Amino acid sequence: MADDVAVVMTPALDTWMLLLAAVGATYFWRGLAVPLSSRIDPESRVFEWMTCVTYALLAGLMSRMIVLPFGDLAATPLHDRIIAVGIGLAAFFVGRRNLLLGVGAGTSAFILLTFTQWGF
Amino acid sequence: MTLLGPSPMSAVPYENLSTFEAVQRGIRDAIGMPLLVLLCSMTAFGSLAREGGLTLDVALASTIGVWALPGQIVFVELHATGSEVAALVLAVSLANARFLPMVMSLLPLLRIDLKRVGWLYLYAHLLSAQSWAYCRRVFPRFPADRRRSYFLAFTLSILTISLAGTALGYILTGALPRPLAVALVLVNPLFMLLLLADSRNRAVILALIAGAVVGPLVHPYAPGWGMLFTGVVAGSAGFIVNRWLTTWRSS
DSSP states (O other), X not given: OHHHHOXXXXXXXXXXXXXXXXXXXXXXHXXXXXXXXXXXXXXXHHHHHHHHHHXXXXXXXXXXXXXXXXXXXXXXXXXXXXXXHHHHHHHHHHTTSOHHHHHHHHHHHHHHHHHHHHOO | OXXXXXXXXXXXXXXXOOHHHHHHHHHXXXXXXXXXXXXXXXXXXXXXXXXXXXXXXXXXXXXXXXXXXXXXXXXXXXXXXXXXXXXXXXXXXXXXXXXXXXXXXXXXXXXXXXXXXXXXXXXXXXXXXXXXXXXXXXXXXXXXXXXXXXXXXXXXXXXHHHHHHHHHHHHHTTTSOHHHHHHHHHHHHHHHHHHHHXXXXXXXXXXXXXXXXXXXXHTTTOTTTHHHHHHHHHHHHHHHHHHHHHHHHHO
């Protein structure tokens, strides 16, 4: 399966250069944030707001990965993904915030839903 | 116990935690749910990397060097389609722009008593969504001078687990039944949503709900800046609405 997908094989050195570029592009934000965070007091309103921004951003990213995924997951129906996550959230709160229960229930539900449509 | 317990840090006194105990806690928390979840999501990434034509060493190096799954996926996809370097840098950079608010809302908690500020640049690299979420829930009850030990132990543990997952997925490519392989991709966002939702802070809960709704709505119009936009708009909404509710109740 792997062999027929890998068509464009760029030379190894190019790949390493591309990776280096990707590493730099990511570290740019991390590095930039270090001096910017140096004057933020963890007890301040600014820090509280920054915390809300990060929570909202991560929630937005995760919900995007579920609603509008890339790759293979996009081949599954949206309602299956929503139902599975709903079951996961319900199991999590019913099970007194047990993470394993929530993730286990949601993932199992999703596997069952996908299995009934695709088979193994 | 960590694996099945309701929260990663259950009933343990924190006041007199030694450095060794802080390290132990970090490793123990990492070996619970994060181990399971990262094995799933990084296995999926390892398979994707192989299908995208990367060699194993590049796939592993991307886990260490980029250390951010959405950015790594963008890297594999653009590499597979033979994209220009400039386009790749822009796409990966936008996919990972979330590290700006993430680092800014964690480093102030790690900075306390730090003699050499240079270490913060390493901490900034080690940070990921999972370590952010774990640290933010653990730190309020953690002695300030032990936070760095916990942070390093946790992040280095999940990095090691992620490398194992990447290699495993690379080797297992195509071996898993398709419904299972696809479900592996769903585990990480589902776990992260639950981890984030496990907050008792009203401003945070409001920000989370707003973010989860706004994120997918904005994405089709602004696939690059959409997430940063979501964070600022939905996060500010949660922050402001919480203040209103507080003043409204007290008046």
